[in-house]
Amino acid sequence: VTVIGAGPVGLYTAFILAQGGVDVAVFELEEDIIQLPKAAGYFPVVMDEFKKTGILSDVIKASIPMTGLSWRYPKQPALAQIAFPRDQIAIHLGQNKLSDIILQHLAKYNVPVKFNHRLISLQQNPDDIHAFIEQRVGHTQVQHTTKYLIGADGGKSTVRKLLGIPFEGFSHTEFDIIASNIDYPLHNYCDWPTANFIVDPEIWGIVVQTGEEWRVTVGVRSHLKMKDEWDEEQAIKMVKDRLPKILPGPTEQANIKAVSPYTMHQRCAAKFLDGRVILAGDAAHLTNPFGGLGLTTGLLDAALLGRVLRQVLVEGKSPSLLE
Structure with missing residues (x-):
């Protein structure tokens, strides 16, 4: 094959x-x-497959457990929050x-x-x-x-x-998303779970812990999105501008380690x-x-x-x- x-x-x-x-x-x-x-993010159904093939222990060692999900307005208390069942394995990696x-x-x-x-x-x-x-x-x-x-x-x-x-x-043409890996001690400034949905008409996104780093993914409207040519500097600037609007603490100290653009389909x-x-x-x-x-x-x-x-x-x- x-x-x-x-x-x-x-x-x-x-x-x-x-x-x-x-x-x-x-x-x-x-x-x-x-x-x-x-x-x-990896859910129990996938973890079961990893167990069958013998890689589950290595995957767990390299990951962090998924503790729960929250939905919140930017820099506001949670609108809703659920913990992940303790008898099931789900991870971030x-x-x-x-x-x-x-x-x-x-x-x-x-x-x-x-x-x-x-x-x-x-x-x-x-x-x-x-x-x-x-x-x-x-x-x-x-x-x-x-x-x-x-x-x-x-x-x-x-x-x-x-x-x-x-x-x-179909593909969404009205917006793009920018995913970023950031080095930032978010848990020093809040008690958010490992996965968090930011709810807002303009500055929506998701904040997920992937280990020592956090994945911050933000939506960008079409008139602000990248040109046909991928512009990394522009994407980094967009993420930097968005961080203080959605995260608590001194976000100017966050180190953006990698960015990647997506069109949603x-x-x-x-x-x-x-x-x-x-x-x-x-x-x-x-x-x-x-x-x-x-x-x-x-x-x-x-x-x-x-x-x-x-x-x-x-x-x-x-x-x-x-x-």
Whole structure:
């Protein structure tokens, strides 16, 4: 099996396949694991999957427990607050750190994970697929033959586009969001839980603890958002301007360590399976990130897909299971 995309969904799919005795290779366009602010919340249904594959203890060590949720007006007492059930495990952990953990476990199975590799085209045959892949350094092209190919290459998926699969739904054009990782001792100035929704028509957002850092994600109206070219300095300024409006304490001391822009989407591929190619994660479906369901559903894709493909390739079950 060939996996296109070395985000957590692609890596976790490859890990489950390798555990099941399937030969697998991973190709990724970027030069390394992406370190920008991305997903940060994991619910019990995903923790159960981590337990099945033996990475739960490492994930828990690297994370902090989810203590609860609050909804509040900017710099005001909570409108509503709920604690997370103590008999269930839910955590906060940066997506990049989860990817690092999976990558370490994947190395035990000698699975090749090749960064700086771009999928150029693919050719489906009755019994296999030819994937034509280019090394970004040197631009050498190779033909890679595989039984199945998994497109876990994100919302702008090259795999989905090469197959011509419609990405149905809509994108929010009236605003963008900017996610940031900040170093700031917020708990010195308040007793907020680990996840907090800021409710306001203009300065709405979410504040989530991810460890020693906090993830602050803010909404920006279309007339204020970034231009077509990603402007990191402008995004940092927008976050700095927003912090004193939503957080208590001396926010001018906050260290903004990373920022990343997003457009919010509600989209779903018209189909996830096309011959011997399967879409997973954001390549298959995009959803509002504020509920923590984007990576959650992507990891569930990986769990189900990895086990079903093993049944097909190792146990000789019918490929119709993939449908």
